[in-house]
Amino acid sequence: MTRLGQRLLLFGPALLLLGLFFAAPIGGFLAQGFLDREGAPTLDHVGRMWAAGTYVQVMVASVKISLWVTLFSVLIGYPVAYVLANADPRRKSTWALFVLLPFWSSFLVRTFAWIVILGRQGPVNAGLVAAGLSEQPLELLYSWAAVVIGMTNVLVPFAILTMVGVMERIDRGLAVAAGTLGARPVQAFFRIYLPLSMPGVTAAALLVFISALGFFMAPALLGSARETMITQLVIQQVTELVNWPFAAILCLLLLVTALVLFALFDRAVGLSTLSGEAGRGASAGSGVARRFCGALGDAAAWLAETLRLAPPAPGQGGAGTRALAVLAILFLILPLLVLLPVSFSGREFLSWPPGALGLRWYAEVFSSPVWLDAALRSFVVALLTTAVCLVVAVPAAFGFQRLTGRVASAAFAAMIAPLLMPRMVIAVALFYVYARLGLVGTVAGLVIGHAVIALPYVFIAVTAVLKTYDRRLDQAAASLGASPLATARHVTLPLIAGGIVSAALFAFVISLDELNVALFASGGLQSTLPKLMWDEATLRFSPLLAAVSTLVLLVMSALVLLAARLRPAS
Amino acid sequence: MTRPKLDIRGVTKRYGEATALLPTSLQVAAGEFLTLLGPSGSGKTTLLMMIAGLTEASGGEILLDGQDITRTPAYRREIGVVFQNYALFPHLSVFENVAFPLRMRKRPDSEIAAAVGRTLELVRLGHLAARLPRELSGGQQQRVAFARAIVFDPQLVLMDEPLGALDKKLRDELKLEIRKLHAELRKTIVYVTHDQDEAMLLSDRVCLMNEARVEQIDAPVALYERPRTRFAASFVGESNLLDGIVQGGQVRVGERSLATAHRDRLPADGQPVTVLIRPERLRFAPGPDAALLQGRVVDVLDLGAVRRLSIVSSGTAGLAMTVLGGGKPVEAGGEVFLTAAPEDVVPLSESGS
Numbered sequence: 077m078t079r080l081g082q083r084l085l086l087f088g089p090a091l092l093l094l095g096l097f098f099a100a101p102i103g104g105f106l107a108q109g110f111l112d113r114e115g116a117p118t119l120d121h122v123g124r125m126w127a128a129g130t131y132v133q134v135m136v137a138s139v140k141i142s143l144w145v146t147l148f149s150v151l152i153g154y155p156v157a158y159v160l161a162n163a164d165p166r167r168k169s170t171w172a173l174f175v176l177l178p179f180w181s182s183f184l185v186r187t188f189a190w191i192v193i194l195g196r197q198g199p200v201n202a203g204l205v206a207a208g209l210s211e212q213p214l215e216l217l218y219s220w221a222a223v224v225i226g227m228t229n230v231l232v233p234f235a236i237l238t239m240v241g242v243m244e245r246i247d248r249g250l251a252v253a254a255g256t257l258g259a260r261p262v263q264a265f266f267r268i269y270l271p272l273s274m275p276g277v278t279a280a281a282l283l284v285f286i287s288a289l290g291f292f293m294a295p296a297l298l299g300s301a302r303e304t305m306i307t308q309l310v311i312q313q314v315t316e317l318v319n320w321p322f323a324a325i326l327c328l329l330l331l332v333t334a335l336v337l338f339a340l341f342d343r344a345v346g347l348s349t350l351s352g353e354a355g356r357g358a359s360a361g362s363g364v365a366r367r368f369c370g371a372l373g374d375a376a377a378w379l380a381e382t383l384r385l386a387p388p389a390p391g392q393g394g395a396g397t398r399a400l401a402v403l404a405i406l407f408l409i410l411p412l413l414v415l416l417p418v419s420f421s422g423r424e425f426l427s428w429p430p431g432a433l434g435l436r437w438y439a440e441v442f443s444s445p446v447w448l449d450a451a452l453r454s455f456v457v458a459l460l461t462t463a464v465c466l467v468v469a470v471p472a473a474f475g476f477q478r479l480t481g482r483v484a485s486a487a488f489a490a491m492i493a494p495l496l497m498p499r500m501v502i503a504v505a506l507f508y509v510y511a512r513l514g515l516v517g518t519v520a521g522l523v524i525g526h527a528v529i530a531l532p533y534v535f536i537a538v539t540a541v542l543k544t545y546d547r548r549l550d551q552a553a554a555s556l557g558a559s560p561l562a563t564a565r566h567v568t569l570p571l572i573a574g575g576i577v578s579a580a581l582f583a584f585v586i587s588l589d590e591l592n593v594a595l596f597a598s599g600g601l602q603s604t605l606p607k608l609m610w611d612e613a614t615l616r617f618s619p620l621l622a623a624v625s626t627l628v629l630l631v632m633s634a635l636v637l638l639a640a641r642l643r644p645a646s
Numbered sequence: 647m648t649r650p651k652l653d654i655r656g657v658t659k660r661y662g663e664a665t666a667l668l669p670t671s672l673q674v675a676a677g678e679f680l681t682l683l684g685p686s687g688s689g690k691t692t693l694l695m696m697i698a699g700l701t702e703a704s705g706g707e708i709l710l711d712g713q714d715i716t717r718t719p720a721y722r723r724e725i726g727v728v729f730q731n732y733a734l735f736p737h738l739s740v741f742e743n744v745a746f747p748l749r750m751r752k753r754p755d756s757e758i759a760a761a762v763g764r765t766l767e768l769v770r771l772g773h774l775a776a777r778l779p780r781e782l783s784g785g786q787q788q789r790v791a792f793a794r795a796i797v798f799d800p801q802l803v804l805m806d807e808p809l810g811a812l813d814k815k816l817r818d819e820l821k822l823e824i825r826k827l828h829a830e831l832r833k834t835i836v837y838v839t840h841d842q843d844e845a846m847l848l849s850d851r852v853c854l855m856n857e858a859r860v861e862q863i864d865a866p867v868a869l870y871e872r873p874r875t876r877f878a879a880s881f882v883g884e885s886n887l888l889d890g891i892v893q894g895g896q897v898r899v900g901e902r903s904l905a906t907a908h909r910d911r912l913p914a915d916g917q918p919v920t921v922l923i924r925p926e927r928l929r930f931a932p933g934p935d936a937a938l939l940q941g942r943v944v945d946v947l948d949l950g951a952v953r954r955l956s957i958v959s960s961g962t963a964g965l966a967m968t969v970l971g972g973g974k975p976v977e978a979g980g981e982v983f984l985t986a987a988p989e990d991v992v993p994l995s996e997s998g999s
Contacts, residue, residue: 253733255720256698257794258750264721267746271737370749 086475089468090491090531097506098494098528105505106331109324121321125329131309135329138305141223141295142288148228149284150277152407153235155400157276160236161243171401178408179233180632182589184609185625187293189411190226191217191617192418194298199414202429218300226294231287232408235280241540242276259377261394266373283495286334290498293591297613306330307500314504314596327501338496412629419622430619437623447608447624454588454605457519461526461587462580465534468527470576473538477547495532499592502528507596516597522604525593530586534579541575585632649712651676651834652697652802657706657716659692666692668859669706674802677832681845684855685881691806693855694838698804699723710801721750726795728805732787734779740766740790741775747798765797768827785816792824796833805837809844821847842882846870854878870924872908876994879922886923886965887994897921897993900961902938907989920994925954926968927990930982937983941965946976957982 112118125131160171178186192198194216201213216222246269254264292307306326313323419437421430441447469491476487494502506525507516515521545568553563569576594607603611605628612621650673659667667689674680682690695701697708699720707716715723726747734743741762748758766772769789779787788808795803808824809817825848828835839845845852846866854861854869854877862869862878873879879887890899892912897904897919904921906912913919931937941959950971957965967984969976 247731247733249729249731249733250735252700252720253727253729254735254746254750256700256723256725256727257747258721258724258798259746260719260721263750268735268737272735 083475083478086471087487087490088471090472090535093464093468093524093527093531094490094493097509097524098497098502101505101509102497102501105320105508106324106328108321108508109328111321121325125322125325131306131326131329134304134309135306135333137303138289138307138330139333141220141227141303141305142285142291144224145227145231145288146281146285148224149231149235150239150281152228152404153232153239153280154277155397156232156404157236157239157243158273159398159401161240161246162248171405174405174409175233175236176636177633178229178412179237180585180636181412181629182606182609182625182632183230184293184589184591184606184613185415185628186230186411187226187297188609188613188621188625189415190222190229190294190298192622193410193414194222194225197429199429217298220299220303223295223299223303226298227288227291229407229411230294231284232404234287235284238280238283239273239276242279243273246272259373262376263373266376267370270373282338285337286496286498289330289334290500292500293610307498310500310504311595314507320508323504327498327504330498330501334496334498415622415625415629418619419626421619421622424618437618437620438627440620441623441627446603447605450603450605450608453519453603457522457526457604458584458587460519460523461530462583464523464527465530465583466576466580469531469534469538469579473535473542476535476539477542491535492532494528499529499590503592503596506593510597521597522593523587525597526587526590527583529590529593530583533582533586537579537582538572538575541572541579545572581635584635588628588632648675650674650709651678651711652836653709653712654693654697655707655709657693657696657703657708659689659696659701660704665858667696670860671706672853672860672863674834674836676834679828679835679837679848679850681837681839681849681852682855683839683842683845683852683882684861685840687857688855689858690838690840690853690855694804694806694836697802697836698725698727700727724798724801726798726800726803728788728791728795728803728808730807730810732779732791732808734787734790734794736779738778739775740771740777740779740782743779743790744794744797746794751798761797765793768830769793769823784812785820788812788820789823792827796831801834803833803835805835807839808837809839809841817844824848846882852882854881856881872992873922874911874995876920876996879992879994884925884966884968886925886928886962888921888923888962890919890921892917892919897991899939904938904986904991905988906991906993907987908991908993911993911995913993920996922992922994923986923990925966926952927986928965928967928984929986930969931985934983937985939965939984941982941984943976943978943980943982946978948975955982957984959984 109121110117110119112120156171156175160168160175163171194200196213196215196217198216200216201210204210205213250268250272251261251264254268255261259267289305290307292305292311295303295305296308306329310323310326310330313319313326417430417433420433420435422432422434422436423430472487472491476484476491479487503525506521506528510516510521515524549567549571550563553567554560558566589606590604591606591610594604595610598604598607605624609621609624612618612624652672652674654670654672656669656671657667658669659665670689670693672680672693682693684690692701696703699715699718703716707714709715710723710725735746738746744762744765745758748761753761762775763772766775769792771786771789771793774782774786779790782790788811791808792805795805805824809820812820821844828848837844837848849866851863852866852869853863856877861881862874864872869878870883873882876887879885888897888899888904890897890904892898892915893903894915895909895912897906897912899921906921928939934940939959939962941957941962943955944958945956947954948971953969953971953976955967955969955976957967959965965984
């Protein structure tokens with residue numbers, strides 16, 4: 077067998093999983109959009125979709141909302157990422173905790189919280205009335221702003237973590253060097269730091285945009301009919317109208333839109349930035365953008381000079397940057413801060429203030445077989461998903477290490493493809509094949525779906541660890557007489573164990589919070605925790621949700637802390 | 647010295663309990679090439695960073711051209727710095743890297759183009775102006791870093807182990823180039839290194855540092871020939887250190903007395919003293935009577951140009967001797983009688999001032 081063949085063999089499990097449960101289902105499902113009842117090719121569905129007009133309108137509206145969410149996520153996330161990337165190690169872990177806490181806590185949980193925060197009796201309205209800014213509570217919910225706030229809140233941590241990866245690779249000495257050459261700190265930032273961090277910004281923007289485009293929770297819970305997003309229409313087509321061809325066409329519309337934006341992105345920056353690779357010099361923004369940045373920096377420097385602002389110590393953000401970062405973090409953890417008191421509420425409905433406190437809703441959770449059953453199922457599914465992801469992604473990451481050039485780019489693109497596919501599309505396509513395979517309502521069906529969705533994250537995390545791993549240690553082990561297997565067991569794996577643990581945690585948490593797959597594939601009987609929470613939110617909306625959310629948050633925090641402990645000090 | 651270009655007065659740096667630099671005073675004349683030489687942790691980089699304004703001094707003042715710049719931020723100091731890893735901006739071309747300080751000073755484009763072109767020619771990189779830093783070799787990157795540090799005609803140029811990342815051959819080549827550029831430009835340069843060859847070759851004066859303070863400041867040859875302390879003697883060059891007692895203006899080592907031309911450096915009669923004799927300053931004595939030292943050759947390293955002998959001699963920790971190669975081979979095991987001129991016998995003190 078050739079060496080290339082051997083390396084590709086490591087991708088075997090990944091290709092099998094992605095081929096059977098990602099590429100094939102999506103291909104088969106999307107093809108439905110071009111077939112009539114007898115299976116003959118037709119463009120009728122496309123024509124009908126186009127003629128109706130509303131679908132294209134909803135798509136445009138979805139793109140608009142997603143673009144705003146992307147803009148806000150990057151703007152809010154940037155100062156936090158900057159502070160996080162440049163803080164000294166001890167402060168860094170504190171900052172990281174505040175970013176990771178919301179990151180690991182459930183999408184659903186945080187979206188629910190905004191209903192309380194922005195509600196007529198919520199803290200925001202209470203504050204406005206108390207401050208005399210408004211005579212009576214405003215209708216903040218069910219609006220464009222509420223949807224954008226809710227989605228941004230959920231997606232900022234993704235933006236932060238993507239940008240930190242790139243920022244940490246920027247040599248801190250460069251800003252210092254700019255200082256010795258006569259640049260004020262703010263000029264050094266705009267001329268040196270910002271251009272070098274642009275690959276991270278664009279990667280973050282891409283990730284946020286794609287995720288936002290596939291969202292349905294925030295618009296469904298926080299928006300009105302005007303904020304309907306395309307994924308909500310897909311759900312409607314599948315679950316209410318059972319119109320597969322039309323669902324396929326809508327997904328296709330979504331994908332084509334996303335692909336066009338990808339193509340633009342790839343031309344500008346290249347997809348490899350998603351793995352956190354620092355920008356290749358030439359790709360760090362065009363000349364025009366750079367000149368613009370430079371002018372901005374000069375203007376800011378002039379302003380600082382005129383106002384006689386004291387420059388911060390070299391290499392650190394100023395007090396202003398830190399203040400922005402703290403505000404951003406407050407915005408991120410606000411939903412979590414609100415949920416806790418609400419979960420102890422004694423009332424019938426989710427509301428603020430929570431009123432008399434008690435454990436009523438916790439008691440209900442723990443005495444309900446439905447909730448306990450769903451929790452158990454979610455944990456089992458998450459554990460199995462983690463196992464599948466590691467088995468598939470770790471060999472692939474090792475194989476990827478040894479690939480170069482075009483083969484490497486192709487392998488990377490294949491491995492992260494599910495990341496670039498809205499989860500909703502994956503879930504609908506899987507539902508389409510599961511119906512045929514008899515996997516609807518089975519644990520296996522859920523695990524496979526979750527594994528496909530979590531795989532890119534695990535792959536990227538493991539690849540990132542391997543990239544920092546010194547291959548000469550393996551060579552040393554080999555020269556000392558260790559077989560490849562012994563080398564892996566005694567040298568490589570112990571050294572990358574920390575990375576593997578955090579990769580596993582990714583898989584576990586993503587699975588625990590995954591709603592899309594369960595929405596269709598759980599078949600109503602085999603409900604997971606997020607599915608049950610979703611049903612509760614759309615049907616009843618009691619403080620029970622806050623209680624469950626708090627419990628989920630506790631479990632996730634415990635896991636994160638445990639993982640941090642298990643990780644060997646580096 | 648007329649008014650020094652750089653005047654460091656009692657500058658010190660503490661990190662909590664730890665002292666990175668004890669109060670240090672130092673003057674650098676205009677056009678001078680001063681090297682801060684010392685082992686790692688000796689405080690040389692700390693001092694350099696404080697001159698650059700990248701580390702804040704805990705005490706003392708730094709004057710540049712008579713102006714107190716102790717509290718001036720780095721970007722207003724008019725001091726060019728060549729960093730150890732060059733710190734070239736990876737997203738900017740060679741031209742833009744070198745143009746950067748001029749753009750910060752809002753010079754007109756025509757002037758920038760002319761100055762950058764001139765400076766790149768000076769370091770022989772005019773043809774690579776459009777390249778990105780990563781497309782250059784290590785030596786070329788080093789030259790860009792140097793060009794960037796001098797293009798804005800700074801008052802002072804600081805260099806922090808600028809050749810540290812290069813291989814030996816390139817280092818030797820660039821050393822000569824820096825020397826030539828300094829001779830042409832007559833810039834005031836403060837240069838940090840732990841490599842004594844670099845220090846000897848480049849400097850007008852060497853400031854030897856050890857344990858957070860200045861050990862000795864002297865011209866390279868003076869530092870080599872007349873080190874003041876045991877540390878200076880052993881850090882620069884090879885050394886034979888002999889322990890003895892002062893007796894009547896001479897140094898008694900074992901049975902013999904060594905005359906020294908540096909009697910002013912001897913402590914009082916009866917005090918212990920250590921003297922230095924460089925290996926190449928030891929000579930064979932014509933016979934036992936004229937000998938200051940006596941010993942047996944235990945090892946001979948014939949390097950062609952020179953021959954290095956290891957000699958066991960009572961009352962010493964062993965002697966190293968370097969003689970010119972060629973002629974009659976020296977056999978190990980032979981008895982030898984050695985002597986040294988009084989000016990080559992240098993008394994040392996235990997620690998610096």
